[in-house]
Amino acid sequence: MAEFRLPANSRPVKGITHPAPPGVREARTVRIYRFSPDSGENPRIDTFTLDTKSCGPMVLDALIQIKAVTDSTLTFRRSCREGICGSCAMNINGINRLACTTHMHDLKGDVRIYPLPHMPVVKDLVPDLTTFYAQYASVKPWLQATTPPPPDSERLQSKEEEERIDRPAACILCACCSTACPSYWWNSDRFLGPAALLAAYRWIIDSRDEATGERLDALEDPFRLYRCHTIMNCTDVCPKDLNPARAIAEIKKMLVERQG
Amino acid sequence: MSRYTLATSIFNRFTGLGLSLGLLLLVYWLTAVASGAQAQARATHLLSLPVAKLVYAALIIGYCYHFVAGIRHLVWDTGRGLERAQSQRSAWLVVLVSIVLMLVLGWCAFAGAHAP
Numbered sequence: 001m002a003e004f005r006l007p008a009n010s011r012p013v014k015g016i017t018h019p020a021p022p023g024v025r026e027a028r029t030v031r032i033y034r035f036s037p038d039s040g041e042n043p044r045i046d047t048f049t050l051d052t053k054s055c056g057p058m059v060l061d062a063l064i065q066i067k068a069v070t071d072s073t074l075t076f077r078r079s080c081r082e083g084i085c086g087s088c089a090m091n092i093n094g095i096n097r098l099a100c101t102t103h104m105h106d107l108k109g110d111v112r113i114y115p116l117p118h119m120p121v122v123k124d125l126v127p128d129l130t131t132f133y134a135q136y137a138s139v140k141p142w143l144q145a146t147t148p149p150p151p152d153s154e155r156l157q158s159k160e161e162e163e164r165i166d167r168p169a170a171c172i173l174c175a176c177c178s179t180a181c182p183s184y185w186w187n188s189d190r191f192l193g194p195a196a197l198l199a200a201y202r203w204i205i206d207s208r209d210e211a212t213g214e215r216l217d218a219l220e221d222p223f224r225l226y227r228c229h230t231i232m233n234c235t236d237v238c239p240k241d242l243n244p245a246r247a248i249a250e251i252k253k254m255l256v257e258r259q260g
Numbered sequence: 261m262s263r264y265t266l267a268t269s270i271f272n273r274f275t276g277l278g279l280s281l282g283l284l285l286l287v288y289w290l291t292a293v294a295s296g297a298q299a300q301a302r303a304t305h306l307l308s309l310p311v312a313k314l315v316y317a318a319l320i321i322g323y324c325y326h327f328v329a330g331i332r333h334l335v336w337d338t339g340r341g342l343e344r345a346q347s348q349r350s351a352w353l354v355v356l357v358s359i360v361l362m363l364v365l366g367w368c369a370f371a372g373a374h375a376p
Contacts, residue, residue, distance in 0.1 A: 095261045180261075230336050232265035232347050246342035253339050 002186050015044030018070050025053040029110040030062055032074065035121050043121070046071070052104060059111065060088050060099035063125075075124035083239060086174030090125050091117055096176035098239045116179035118188070132175050135192045139200035139218070144211035161207035168202035168247060170240055171195065177234035177244050183227040191227035192219075194234035194244035201247035204254065213258075220255055228252075264351035272329040275322035282319040313370070320369060324361040328354050 005011075015034055020027060028050045035043035048066050055065040060078055067074045077087040081100045088099040091114040093107050104111065119127035149155050178184045178193035192200070197219070204215050219225040225248065234244040285307070292303030306312070332354050335341050341350055 229269065230265075230333065230342075231269040232342075232344075233261075235342070235344050235347070236261045236263070236265060241344075243342065243344070245347075246339070249336055249339050249342055252337065 009042060012043045012045050015046040017047040018049070020049035021051060021069060024049065024051040026051060028052045028062075028104065030066065031110055031112045032063075032066070032125070033114040034074075034124050036073075036123060037121075057103055057105065058100055059092055059102045059104060059107075059113065062104060062111065063088075063099060063113070075126055077126055084172060086172035089174035089176045089179075089239075090115055096180045096237045098174060098176070101239055116175055118185040119175075119179055127175075127179070129175055131188060132178060132193070132195070133173075135196040136173060136199055139192065139196050139203070140211070140215070141199045141203060143203070143206065143209055144214075145208060146210055155208040157207050164205050164207075165202050167242055168198050168205075171198055171202075171242055172240060173199075174239065176237050176239055180233040180237045181228075182231060182233070183229060187223060187227050190223035192224045194228070194248065197225065197228070197251065198242065198244040198247045201251055204251065216251070216255055216258065219251060225251060225255075262348050264348045268329060268332075268351045268354055272326060272333075275326040275329075278318065278322040279326055282315070282322070285315070285319075316369060317366065320365050321362055324365060325354070325358040328358040328361065 012033060030048045030050050031045050032048065033043055034046050048070055050062050050065060052062075055061050058081075060081055063074065063076055063078070067076075076090070076099070078100065079085040079087045081088075083098050083101040086098070089096060090099055091097075092099065092102055093109075093112050096116060099113070113125065115121050115125045116127045119129070119132075122128050143155075145155070173195060175195060177198075178188075178195045181194055183191055184193040200215060200219060203209050204212055209215075228245075228248045230245060230249065232245045235242075235246070238244065289303055289307060292299045332341075332350055335350075341347060
């Protein structure tokens with residue numbers, strides 16, 4: 001269902017303003033969403049002052065600096081720090097993106113960091129992605145074939161066949177796209193969301209996969225696939241420059257075309 | 261992120277909703293016409309009040325936009341125009357074309373009505 005306001009116990013309140021560390025040369029204000037499930041309190045927006053001269057250039061560097069220097073309880077996911085693991089996806093200045101590939105210079109005004117929208121929050125900037133991963137698993141993201149592979153080689157693909165899956169297979173499952181989609185916000189229990197549908201598309205068009213029919217059957221559903229209304233936020237925010245919107249449109253086309 | 265496609269999408273929804281409500285006016289008009297001269301006279305009076313013209317203007321805006329945006333959706337359904345840059349260009353195109361259409365229809369509805 002459409003929801004236009006957060007539940008009363010999820011609305012952020014004004015939080016703590018941490019004093020600037022001594023000897024700041026170039027100050028930058030960073031506002032961060034804080035929530036602790038144990039406190040029983042509403043989420044709050046804490047304000048930090050960062051010395052950008054003593055900090056790396058990316059938003060992730062800022063978060064690491066704040067955690068190391070100002071507040072060690074600040075909680076966020078991160079791993080590769082180079083846009084390949086998808087762990088540090090969060091909402092920065094109103095747009096879902098990876099903290100590690102977002103340059104502080106590219107952000108106007110204060111840096112405002114929230115967890116991915118419309119997801120249950122585990123703590124601070126860590127969203128609960130259980131449903132998201134379950135949806136990914138539900139599209140059976142692995143090769144399904146009844147024909148045994150050639151005895152003396154792998155299942156080979158032509159260059160063209162590989163090129164078709166090359167981009168969709170580059171998805172890092174950061175969840176930026178799905179959590180930017182209003183349809184997903186409002187029907188995440190039944191709509192698979194752009195990330196899972198992009199994964200489904202990647203296997204549907206794989207020349208080695210033999211379960212195309214079953215895969216399309218599983219998607220032919222008013223909610224799982226057809227809640228996509230081509231809003232295109234997914235393609236707009238994807239930090240890997242992928243195009244889930246086109247993948248979904250292609251799946252819809254295939255469903256029509258196979259009816260003959 | 262540009263938000264153009266987001267804006268065109270939500271405006272398409274709102275205009276669609278508005279047009280469904282506007283359809284009720286048409287239903288009222290047809291019902292009145294079918295219910296005899298007295299009801300028809302009252303409906304004609306109500307529907308030609310100045311405030312009704314505002315409603316018609318809103319309906320023309322909604323109709324033109326929804327019509328053009330709907331064509332964009334049909335093009336998308338063929339798998340075309342779904343690249344990020346293309347979808348942003350078509351967002352502008354939808355706004356421009358629908359404004360032109362609004363002016364044409366608006367002229368026909370309001371200025372054209374006074375022509376001899």
